[in-house]
Amino acid sequence: MANPLLKVTDLEVLYGDAQAIWNFSFKVDKGAIVALVGSNGAGKTTILKTISGVILPRQGEVAFMGQPLIRRKPEDIVSLGISHVPEGRRLFSKLTVLENLELGAFLQKNPSLREESLKEVFSLFPKLKARTGQPAGSLSGGEQQMLAIGRAIMARPTLLLLDEPSLGLAPLVVKLMFETIQTLNQRGMTIILVEQNVYQTLQIASYVYVLQTGKLTLEGQGTDLLSNPDFQKAYLGMNL
Ligand code: ATP
Numbered sequence: 001m002a003n004p005l006l007k008v009t010d011l012e013v014l015y016g017d018a019q020a021i022w023n024f025s026f027k028v029d030k031g032a033i034v035a036l037v038g039s040n041g042a043g044k045t046t047i048l049k050t051i052s053g054v055i056l057p058r059q060g061e062v063a064f065m066g067q068p069l070i071r072r073k074p075e076d077i078v079s080l081g082i083s084h085v086p087e088g089r090r091l092f093s094k095l096t097v098l099e100n101l102e103l104g105a106f107l108q109k110n111p112s113l114r115e116e117s118l119k120e121v122f123s124l125f126p127k128l129k130a131r132t133g134q135p136a137g138s139l140s141g142g143e144q145q146m147l148a149i150g151r152a153i154m155a156r157p158t159l160l161l162l163d164e165p166s167l168g169l170a171p172l173v174v175k176l177m178f179e180t181i182q183t184l185n186q187r188g189m190t191i192i193l194v195e196q197n198v199y200q201t202l203q204i205a206s207y208v209y210v211l212q213t214g215k216l217t218l219e220g221q222g223t224d225l226l227s228n229p230d231f232q233k234a235y236l237g238m239n240l
Contacts, residue, residue: 002029003066004029004030005028005029005030005064005159005190006027006028006051006063006064006159006190006192007061007062007063008024008026008027008060008062009060009061009062010023010024010025010059010061011023011024011025011047011050011057011060012024012059013046013047013055013058019214020214021043021046021057022214023215024043024060024211024214024215024216026209026216026219028190029190029206029207030158031185032190032191032206032207033182033191033204034191034192034193034205034206034207034208034209035192035193035194035201035205035208035209035222036048036192036193036194036209037195037198037201037202037208037211037235038210038211039212042211042213042214043211043213043214044163044211045194047211048084048086048161048163048192050062051064051077051082051084051161052074052077052084052161053069053072053073053074053076053077054074054084056070057070064077064080064081064082065080065081065158067080069082075107078157079107081156081157081159082157082158082160083104083152083153083155083159083161084152085149085152085160085162085163085165086148087167089144089145089148091144091147091148092136093136093137094137095135095136096132096133096134096136097131097133097134097136097139097147098132098133100147101128101150101151101154102154103154104150104151104153104154104155105118105154108155113156117153117155117156120153121153124146124150124153124180124183124184125146125147125150125180127143127146128143128146128147128150140173141168141169141173142170142173145166145169145177148165149165149180153189158189159189159190159192160189160190160191161191161194162181162191162192162193162194163194164194164195164196165181165195166178166195166197166200174200175200178201178203178204181193181204185204193205198235199226199236201222202222202223202225203226204222205221205222206221206222207219207220207221207222208220210225210231218230218231
């Protein structure tokens with residue numbers, strides 16, 4: 001078996017005295033969609049922030065393509081090939097769509113590669129192409145989420161971290177979002193997906209880790225978890 005693209009080992013994260021993550025280990029193989037699910041406050045966002053270098057863990061290791069990431073600056077981690085689409089999108093609402101996208105490529109010095117990335121984003125999200133001069137804040141919720149993903153793709157990542165991409169979107173747009181995630185994956189991107197829409201997430205995930213108050217409680221293939229009675233009861237609201 002080839003080495004995983006990302007390997008997280010024995011992670012412990014604290015906010016002050018409060019422990020958010022307890023001894024958590026997981027791996028992401030190249031080409032996978034790995035999902036982190038669990039109720040509010042389970043620690044999913046904390047794990048993504050630790051991978052992207054925003055949070056320093058108390059203990060543990062994060063290795064990406066065999067290279068240790070802990071204590072590296074967030075911008076170095078982007079250069080290595082990891083882009084993070086945070087919860088709440090964090091767009092620059094007064095800047096245009098194009099300006100937001102260009103900010104995603106700020107580390108890319110080669111103009112022809114920047115142009116290529118822009119083409120890739122517009123082929124994925126044609127609606128953004130029609131709105132390049134519009135302020136990001138004037139877009140619909142779904143379009144803003146597409147822009148946040150587009151901005152992350154501008155850095156040409158190998159691994160994309162998606163935090164609640166479907167949050168607050170209308171059901172039809174949620175469906176489109178899940179299709180987009182699959183398309184990104186088919187175009188070669190490895191993905192870690194944090195989602196509240198557990199049912200849809202399990203349909204597209206290659207592997208799923210379930211967290212409860214900072215601890216790993218269950219793991220398995222999406223389709224296996226869907227038929228697991230404990231999981232159905234706890235996360236799909238099914239009374240068996
Ligand atoms: P959600 O779906 O609500 O975003 P989550 O699974 O992503 O939940 P985290 O946001 O990682 O969970 O939070 C894990 C725990 O850490 C929670 O108990 C939360 O209150 C706490 N926490 C998160 N961020 C901070 C912070 N900046 N300061 C203190 N505690 C925090």
